[in-house]
Amino acid sequence: xxxxxxxxxFSKKNAHTLGVYIQGGGYEALKKAxxxxxxxxxxxxxxxxxLKGRGGAGFPVGKKWSFIPKEAPKPKYLVINADEGxxxxxxxxxxxxxxxxxxxEGAIITCFAVGIHWAGIYVRGEYVKSIxxxxxxxxxxxxxxxxxxxxxxxxxxxxxxxxxxxxxxICGEETxxxxxxxxxxxxxxxxxxxxxxxxxxxGPTVINNVESIAAIPHxxxxxxxxxxxxxxxxxxxxxxxFPVSGHVKKPGxxxxxxxxxxxxxxxxxxxxxxxxxxLKAVIPGGAxxxxxxxxxxxxxxxxxxxxxxxxxxGSGAVIVMDEDTDLVKTLRVLMCFYAHESCGxxxxxxxxxxxxxxxxxxxxxxxxxxADLDTIVSIANGIRxxxxxxxxxxxxxxxxxxxxxxxxxxxxxxxxxxx
Amino acid sequence: xxxxxxEKTKERFKAILAKYPEKGAALLPAMWLAQxxxxxxxxxxxxxxxxxxxxxxxxxxxxxxxxxMYAAKPLGKYHLQLCxxxxxxxxxAEDILEHLKDKLQIGAGETTxxxxxxxxxxxxxxxxxxxxxxxxxxxxxxxLTTKKVDxxxxxxx
Ligand SMILES: Cc1cc2nc3c(=O)[nH]c(=O)nc-3n(C[C@H](O)[C@H](O)[C@H](O)COP(=O)(O)O)c2cc1C
Ligand code: SF4
Ligand code: FES
Numbered sequence: 371x372x373x374x375x376x377x378x379x380f381s382k383k384n385a386h387t388l389g390v391y392i393q394g395g396g397y398e399a400l401k402k403a404x405x406x407x408x409x410x411x412x413x414x415x416x417x418x419x420x421l422k423g424r425g426g427a428g429f430p431v432g433k434k435w436s437f438i439p440k441e442a443p444k445p446k447y448l449v450i451n452a453d454e455g456x457x458x459x460x461x462x463x464x465x466x467x468x469x470x471x472x473x474x475e476g477a478i479i480t481c482f483a484v485g486i487h488w489a490g491i492y493v494r495g496e497y498v499k500s501i502x503x504x505x506x507x508x509x510x511x512x513x514x515x516x517x518x519x520x521x522x523x524x525x526x527x528x529x530x531x532x533x534x535x536x537x538x539x540i541c542g543e544e545t546x547x548x549x550x551x552x553x554x555x556x557x558x559x560x561x562x563x564x565x566x567x568x569x570x571x572x573g574p575t576v577i578n579n580v581e582s583i584a585a586i587p588h589x590x591x592x593x594x595x596x597x598x599x600x601x602x603x604x605x606x607x608x609x610x611x612f613p614v615s616g617h618v619k620k621p622g623x624x625x626x627x628x629x630x631x632x633x634x635x636x637x638x639x640x641x642x643x644x645x646x647x648x649l650k651a652v653i654p655g656g657a658x659x660x661x662x663x664x665x666x667x668x669x670x671x672x673x674x675x676x677x678x679x680x681x682x683x684g685s686g687a688v689i690v691m692d693e694d695t696d697l698v699k700t701l702r703v704l705m706c707f708y709a710h711e712s713c714g715x716x717x718x719x720x721x722x723x724x725x726x727x728x729x730x731x732x733x734x735x736x737x738x739x740x741a742d743l744d745t746i747v748s749i750a751n752g753i754r755x756x757x758x759x760x761x762x763x764x765x766x767x768x769x770x771x772x773x774x775x776x777x778x779x780x781x782x783x784x785x786x787x788x789x
Numbered sequence: 790x791x792x793x794x795x796e797k798t799k800e801r802f803k804a805i806l807a808k809y810p811e812k813g814a815a816l817l818p819a820m821w822l823a824q825x826x827x828x829x830x831x832x833x834x835x836x837x838x839x840x841x842x843x844x845x846x847x848x849x850x851x852x853x854x855x856x857x858m859y860a861a862k863p864l865g866k867y868h869l870q871l872c873x874x875x876x877x878x879x880x881x882a883e884d885i886l887e888h889l890k891d892k893l894q895i896g897a898g899e900t901t902x903x904x905x906x907x908x909x910x911x912x913x914x915x916x917x918x919x920x921x922x923x924x925x926x927x928x929x930x931x932x933l934t935t936k937k938v939d940x941x942x943x944x945x946x
């Protein structure tokens with residue numbers, strides 16, 4: 371097993387404190403970045419690293435930073451997305467709880483590279499321990515002169531704030547998050563303008579996921595090529611945290627090369643299916659990723675490879691379902707989730723998610739009608755591509771994939787009711 | 790009786806305000822302070838917060854109703870929030886819910902007559918690897934079984 375990178379502090383005692391973090395080589399990257407590198411060089415290294423956004427959309431991080439205008443009439447901002455609400459996803463929490471300084475160090479380097487002097491991290495309201503740990507790390511960093519005025523005597527200034535969310539999945543969507551940060555209800559904004567041009571408080575804004583930011587110090591310290599080389603051969607893109615849940619023997623957060631086959635994650639790292647049962651279905655990238663059948667799990671866990679088979683990498687959260695899983699019930703859970711979390715701003719998503727939830731509930735109760743499955747498909751197609759933000763499409767993914775890939779099970783349910 | 794923050798909370802609020810480039814951005818943190826101080830965000834508290842920040846009352850009301858974690862109604866001493874999303878349901882969250890309803894003799898969204906427990910079902914809490922999970926106020930109880938629920942309830946005085 372190679373040395374863990376992103377998860378190296380997950381089981382180390384007191385790694386959340388500045389002293390232990392520094393002993394482990396912490397803040398060396400900060401010194402290198404601020405005293406030996408030019409901002410453009412940092413962006414180049416991040417480009418070379420092949421790091422893609424770990425929040426779900428997988429956009430190349432270096433490229434995103436390069437969209438920020440050098441000169442802007444308004445101040446620029448960094449917003450770190452720690453809303454972690456995609457069902458199945460629990461990888462950012464251990465970073466914040468066990469390695470909060472990695473987030474702080476990554477944030478400082480990012481801000482230096484892009485010319486930003488104010489950074490905020492938006493943490494979901496339930497993550498009280500993450501908030502405490504981040505606030506502790508930020509206070510320590512201020513006291514040590516890593517935050518505040520004239521950082522490391524370089525003349526670079528940066529302030530950093532922890533912002534607590536209050537319960538709404540949609541605030542994880544980047545423009546919903548900006549609204550919420552500004553003290554409003556978290557309804558997404560129309561794009562364009564993109565946040566890189568008009569973001570927080572109308573200023574150009576970089577928005578990155580916690581895991582993306584926590585990778586930055588490692589990339590700066592060891593070089594972009596090094597990080598890229600940690601990915602699977604021919605795939606690259608570094609390592610990633612894969613949170614595995616559901617019917618596996620050893621659920622957990624596994625740090626593995628980008629491009630690790632899904633089969634290996636389930637059977638080798640997570641120990642296989644509980645009770646040595648058969649695999650029935652697996653969602654590879656958080657609730658919004660279309661479901662896969664057992665014959666599809668040799669796919670390398672990587673953005674393009676998953677897209678090729680009609681699913682997506684999303685947050686990399688692997689949700690495993692064994693042969694006894696009731697897929698009608700499982701889809702009902704997902705559809706009720708989207709219906710509940712739809713912010714209501716656009717009609718196809720607001721109405722469509724509600725209708726799909728209603729129909730699945732009816733099927734589950736044994737009151738389904740033979741036309742129901744086609745109706746779900748037609749509603750889903752009516753939502754797809756017609757909404758303001760990607761939540762609408764996120765609901766379509768599971769709906770279409772469940773009812774088409776496992777159509778027989780849904781039809782049996784309609785004919786004879788549950789089991 | 791007009792509501793107002795205690796002196797200590799006023800200080801905390803001032804410190805929070807100083808951290809944000811724009812005043813209105815302190816609305817969510819101000820609501821958190823208010824919830825801590827008054828437990829319930831009543832219409833009077835909404836007015837107070839609106840005035841503090843110089844934002845329209847309707848914006849405070851929108852925030853109160855949009856987010857699920859602010860309390861417009863009183864909650865029990867212990868707020869039991871059970872995740873019923875996918876990973877927790879795969880590992881038996883529904884049985885835990887039935888058990889809780891049975892033990893507490895209330896439904897989801899209700900509070901026991903003695904005001905001790907409020908039971909809610911919630912979406913994914915970010916503890917999917919140790920499902921099923923129940924949040925009790927700020928604490929998380931993982932890998933739940935009905936037996937563990939019984940032990941937990943017995944401990945909550
Ligand atoms: C409905 C919805 C929920 C999202 N939730 C999250 C989230 O909890 N955390 C996150 O980092 N990104 C989330 N995203 C993705 C963000 O919009 C954004 O792409 C991401 O934060 C960018 O950071 P990255 O490029 O580093 O991944 C969500 C997107 C949508 C549409
Ligand atoms: S797609 Fe859904 S969540 Fe997104 S803006 Fe429209 S209604 Fe809101
Ligand atoms: S699904 Fe229950 S904690 Fe994530």
